[in-house]
Amino acid sequence: MIDDEGQQLGIMPPFEAIRKAREKNLDLVEISPTAQPPVCRIMDYGKYLYQQEKKEREAKKHQKTITVKEVKFRINVDDHDYETKKNHVLRFLDEGDKVKATIFFRGREMTRTGLGRQILERLIKDVEPHSIVEFRPRQEGNTLHAILAPKKTDKEREKERQKAEKAAAQSAPSPSAVAAQVAKPAS
Secondary structure (H helix, E strand, C coil): CECCCCCECCCCCHHHHHHHHHHCCCEEEEEECCCCCCEEEEECHHHHHHHHHHHHHHHHHCCCCCCEEEEEECCCCCHHHHHHHHHHHHHHHHCCCEEEEEEECCHHHHHHHHHHHHHHHHHHHHCHHHEEEEEEEEEECCEEEEEEEECCCHHHHHHHHHHHHHHHHHHCCCCCCCCCCEECCCC
């Protein structure tokens, strides 16, 4: 058993542990029920839950939502129109969004799917320094589409790795809310 200041109190029967927790007007929380003997801690469980919720809200603030923007091409696209749409794709990728490049075939254009594939391959080649290809061009019905995602810089990858390590270090010593069982003090 661990008290509210982090000091180990040793092994004791459950009724005595609950009595000690009630003396301090705190809760007895079972941290590790599978251990032999089970590990319990005296703490203010309501305060603990509040702090966990606060951490989750703070983590949500820093999340970036990735949206998928769509750019539509035609098989008879002119060079200037292609360049304009390519610039839109580059802008979306720089903003951190994924891009779905779509070619829609109408009527007899279905016999010329090779032209559509060439346009998407050209787009993939042109934006290669700024993107990675999540899905190669594939045909579904009368549409051909590819999905491009922004390339991460070395700095961004390093930053994400550090965040993951920091989060793992913070969550390790705290008791798990899932395994916690509470014995509330009598009021």
